[in-house]
Amino acid sequence: MPKDTLFERAMLRELAGVGTGVFIVLLGIMIVTRGARLLAMAASGNVSADAVGALLGFTLLGVVPWILTMTVFITILWSLTRAWRDHEMAIWLSAGQPLTAWIRPILTFAVPLALVVALLSLGLSPWAKHKSREYREVLATRDDVSALSPGLFKESALADRVTFIENFAGKGGAARNIFVKSAEQDNTQSVTVAAEGYLSSLPDGERILVLQNGRRYEGIPGQANYRVVEFTEARIRIQEPDRREITTPAEAMPTMALLGSQQLEEQGELARRIASPIATLLLAILAIPLAYVNPRMGRGVNLITAILLFSIYLNLINIAQSWIANGKLPAAIGVWPVHIVIALITWGLFRWRAKPRA
Known part of the structure; x- marks a missing residue:
């Protein structure tokens, strides 16, 4: 078996193990925070106690795409930071292998997850948000004693x-x-x-x-x-309140219904959904140069930089969506300028890390 294949398989096993742990932790945090909020609403009588489980499930399905995106970024950053810290990366570079050689195994890990993110973002998450809103409407129109x-x-x-x-x-x-x-x-x-x-x-x-x-x-x-x-x-x-028609905001609409829409809010929502899998792949590649650890500066600097870039990236996507919805940004341009900026930053970091160190 070729050495590069052995290396990729070992790397993928490590990424899969770390990624599973990261995803479980992030999902657990989300369950605790959202569950506590729903339980507080149930305790105050604003939500029926028997509806907490269903609403929590719908909520989690709605946020899983971004949890997976965070999982990919944190997993790659964590694994490659360990490689730098344990001097495995120094051996890799000393053998004449460029830093860009990591792109192939990283994409082998990230592409399937990006496809899952696309499936969730374009299909399952809007359905879950629609069902959650529908369920809340049904709960709101139930009689008072129920x-x-x-x-x-x-x-x-x-x-x-x-x-x-x-x-x-x-x-x-x-x-x-x-x-x-x-x-x-x-x-x-x-x-x-x-x-x-x-x-x-x-x-x-x-x-x-x-x-x-x-x-x-x-x-x-x-x-x-x-x-x-x-x-x-x-x-x-028992006088029941009037049955209200279930409204469907843009975030709960099927993706096929958003295609070709002339409504600005719906165009912004479509741009955000398409941005999710693209952001997953770009963040996966961005994590490679960000994982660099300088022993003289400690390993906290790269982590702080990574967190800032991750937060700025996601906030820029949300800002672009808002601008599209408000008519300040053409839908044809969409979120692509944000992706291009991140791609240029990634390219620049690769060039910078490739420079010989004194």
């Missing part, structure tokens, strides 16, 4: 009723210890408490809350003529 969380006071969408339940430990999963406060148009307020309750649907589709073994207090605040009614069973109509 979205209740035990132990929390929940105001209705129309702000005319406040409901509290202690738990769902009743028979057949029925709610226990229910409190309902509602306001009427004639300034009359009513407070209803019940030992148990459950949701029921009438044949015409109307939803009602059935309360059992409770008491109702009704009157005008400040007056003594309150009316108290004890009941074995009472029913409260």
